[in-house]
Amino acid sequence: PAEKVARELLGMFLLHDSDEGRTVGKIVETEAYLGQNDPACHSAGGPTKRNKSMFGPGGRVYVYRIYGIHWCFNITADEDVIPAAVLIRALEPVAGISLMQERRKKDQLPELCSGPAKLTVAVGITGQHDGLSLFSGPIRVYGGPPKGDDEIVSTTRVGISRAADWKLRFYLKDNQYISRK
DNA sequence: GATTGGATCGCCT
DNA sequence: GGCGATCCAATCG
Numbered sequence: 408p409a410e411k412v413a414r415e416l417l418g419m420f421l422l423h424d425s426d427e428g429r430t431v432g433k434i435v436e437t438e439a440y441l442g443q444n445d446p447a448c449h450s451a452g453g454p455t456k457r458n459k460s461m462f463g464p465g466g467r468v469y470v471y472r473i474y475g476i477h478w479c480f481n482i483t484a485d486e487d488v489i490p491a492a493v494l495i496r497a498l499e500p501v502a503g504i505s506l507m508q509e510r511r512k513k514d515q516l517p518e519l520c521s522g523p524a525k526l527t528v529a530v531g532i533t534g535q536h537d538g539l540s541l542f543s544g545p546i547r548v549y550g551g552p553p554k555g556d557d558e559i560v561s562t563t564r565v566g567i568s569r570a571a572d573w574k575l576r577f578y579l580k581d582n583q584y585i586s587r588k
Numbered sequence: 589g590a591t592t593g594g595a596t597c598g599c600c601t
Numbered sequence: 602g603g604c605g606a607t608c609c610a611a612t613c614g
Contacts, residue, residue: 471595474594523596565596566594568594
């Protein structure tokens with residue numbers, strides 16, 4: 408289930424090996440999008456060219472363009488027949504930091520990956536990665552989630568209008584690298 | 589077929 | 602706090 412995946416991804420590491428080099432970030436903020444029964448999920452209206460990556464197995468990359476200019480990175484979740492995904496909203500920079508600084512044209516660590524469209528720039532993910540498996544290929548997730556639920560804060564998702572009161576945004580309490588409180 | 593508005597960010601005031 | 606950037610699916614008719 409996407410909510411479970413969203414919680415368990417917190418504390419895990421996102422790795423991307425690109426032509427320019429390797430970046431690694433710790434996942435510190437996520438949002439769950441549950442599928443066709445979730446009005447805020449892109450798959451709510453059925454399959455389209457954009458959302459097709461959610462229709463299929465979990466553990467794949469779903470990247471879409473937002474506001475015409477930014478990329479947002481998701482990990483698909485749940486059973487094959489349920490088109491769900493987890494939006495990765497913020498990372499704590501771990502490795503390849505100089506490459507992230509170069510791509511973002513920012514030096515301060517909290518500026519590098521503290522938002523869904525910032526982190527795609529920092530780690531070099533674009534629409535060309537849409538549909539890739541996380542179990543083979545350049546984008547991987549590894550490590551384990553943090554111990555104990557008490558370090559995870561759950562709240563409402565950012566920037567949506569439908570199902571606005573569902574508490575499906577999760578972040579690590581007191582972490583300095585989240586996009587907002 | 590045309591219009592609308594969004595899971596955002598950075599720069600401006 | 603406001604606004605511009607500028608793509609594409611959803612909605613309307």
